[in-house]
Amino acid sequence: MNKLLKTLPILLITIPLLFLGACSSTSEDGANKADVEDRTASTGQNGEAYEGQTGGYNDSGMGDGAAMNGQNYSGDPLSDPNSPLSVRTIYFDYDSSQISTEGQSALNAHAEFLSLNPKQVITIEGHTDERGTREYNLSLGERRAQAVADFLMASGVPAQQMKVTSFGEENPVALDHNESAWQLNRRVELIY
């Protein structure tokens, strides 16, 4: 929980910044200045909702934002490619279930979202690279998924919102037999 409180201010600053960037790159005409301001305002509201911790995240803030500027952005943070929630894969070192600093910051965003959306249940799926034996890797994948679940729980997500499972080395995303493929396969996927 402490971690969440610490990272909140950072998130409040970075999220609007991200949206800023998205807007300026997609807008084409001279009206983009106004768009940017609108957008900032909408995410600002959104930020207040965070602070208050009183739900309504989905309906009010984001919905308004989408209505205001009428761009591709659907209003669902889960489908916004610029949201930190779009990071759904956490990568690991070989034979390790330590969550990297990068992984932690992504998970902080998920922890926050899940805390604010208590009905949302996610599946946390652990995977390994192909090296070593399959059944050991199945257990290792579970240990990674559990490490992610533990991190989210420590950040305030109730256990009921998470399903932990492992596929070991059975579902690789990269099929080559080299370090760059192995890096991509040593992962935990968050499935909404």
Place this chain on the structure above:
Amino acid sequence: MKLYSIKYLNTLLLILISLFIVSSQAYAVLEVEIKGGFQSANPIAIVPFSWSQGYTSAKSNIDIAQIIRSDLARSGLFSPLKLNQLPERPALGGNINFERWKNTDAEQLVIGNVTPVGQNLYEVKFQMLDIFSRKEMAAYRYTVKQQQLRRVAHQISDKIYEKLTHSRGAFDTLIAYVVVNQGGTGKKRTYTLAVADSDGFNEQVILKSRQPIMSPSWSPNGKRLAYVSFEKGRSVIYLQELKSGKRQVLAEFKGLNSAPAFSPDGKRLALTLSKDGNSEIYIMYIASGVLQRITRQFSIDTEPSWSPDGRSLIFTSDRTGKPQIYQIAVNQQGKAGNLRRLTFEGDYNSNASYSPDGKFITLITRVQGKYRVATLELAKGYLQVLTQSSLDESPSYAPNGKMILYATELHGKGILEAVAVDGSNSPQRLQVLSGDVREPAWSPYRSR
């Protein structure tokens, strides 16, 4: 080893040995010399079996002599003559020019024939002769249906093997394995659990799924397979009757349900469950479903395997930080003794299983970043690495304990290989099956 052929030794050595009348010392010299570069496999001639009453459809599909040749070669103990090395192709009961055979490397000669004796029915006869004494060493006759001709070939391989090595052959056995077809872009992977003859031929599908299938384990009577399937989106252990295809769920607990291994009496299953927090070894009584917890450790404990006497389990545990093999005594009430660590060499040893005589275990060990098949002699604690490949998995003993079957990777594809337990032959690749092949499990002996 009686099989070592003195014909491969140079003349000087031959004279020396005959002079010493094979005293034990001279024998030791002989063995060292052989390992130092002489061909150690026993040369044997298998003449193509002749088909009576002309052409039949079976003849074009099944070359019995060829099946025997590859069986014997795969064992590492025999080097069958190539077809162009055969000086003649005598018929069963016909004249044999032994003088011509003496000029080959072969010491034994196998000849046989196949006669159609009814609707889809064949009689297969063979005879093995000693080329030097000209005496018959073995002769058998089988009457079978066409679809059993391959099996007869394996049974003949077993007869030859038994006659010449004095241990039981394991060619007339089955292997279970998983095949993955990656499907290509836009297509989904398919997983197939299959059973085939010990040479990889005659494949039969046991289960097909879009989701992973893992860990096939034979029941001791060879009639059932336990395995892990993800068809429900997570790992569940099933038990399937091979003949009927009937199956039941054995373990579907919260968390992992993994690594099933039948006890030698077939009544219990060792397995890995994480229902109590993390991967632990349990024993399940199959008829009642009663569970006994064996390990209790905040670490990964998995890949259990029974000793042949059913009194202990070996398993992989990373309780010291890296996976190593441990042994624990069990009885009908569950855990019955202290834990003993078995592997100390290297920082990755996993997926161990016992040899049929219980004196060795085979396992995967990491050597300079490569994962290889090794054996460990339990009394001596000596680890012997048997392969040179880098991504070996799932080593499994033949029921006669003479060979180890395992999965490895070649040119980006999963393949099956077999290697002699003493490392006397180079790994032999099994019949190429389409797709990635993995997780082989060698069946028990089949009833004859």
